[in-house]
Amino acid sequence: MAEKQQLPGDQPKRPRNAVATREAILQSALVAFSRHGYDGIGVREIAQAAGVTAVLVNRYFGSKEELFAAAVETAFADISVLEGDSSLLAQRLTADVMTKSEKDAEPINPFFLVLRSAPNPRAAEILRDSIARHFERPLKSLLRGPRAGERAAVILADANAASLSGDLKTMFQRLIDGAVRRESRV
Secondary structure (H helix, E strand, C coil): CCCCCCCCCCCCCCCCCHHHHHHHHHHHHHHHHHHHHHCCCHHHHHHHHHHCCCHHHHHCCCCCCHHHHHHHHHECCCCCEECCCCHHHHHHHHHHHHHHCCCCCCCCCHHHHHCCCCCHHHHHHHHHHHHHHHHHEEEEEECCCCCCHHHHHHHHHCCCCHHHHHHHHHHHHHHHHHHHHHHHCC
């Protein structure tokens, strides 16, 4: 019996394992959507990076939209930033945002996933729903005092314009007044 010779362009076939295949597709999608956004990448490219066909991606996820929704759910599954001492919440949020916005940040990054996919209306809707479910509601439950829902939304940058405008004006005025006081001390 002659053994089949492997050609240079041949890639080894992925072993048949539904869980591993689904995970490979999902990880490929996370990287792709984080790097290129929803509109900047297609199912074929995601499939190719996962070592499968676009037909198989659609068999597992149904559509690009459903694949994106699954990738968003996976990206937002870690809510550890909201866990722990609530007096250190601002410190944890700041550290998380600063880490995720660093120049050499990891390509699978929820921050970049949101930033690069939000211009697409349907992707933005999926992102809003997932952010509300994974972050806004849990964050709201941690906040004390009035307008907890609005403050949670401001932290997550999804408040109504009038409320956000008033809060920003107050914050800027405090910064300006503080800067004037510091200058007058000199």
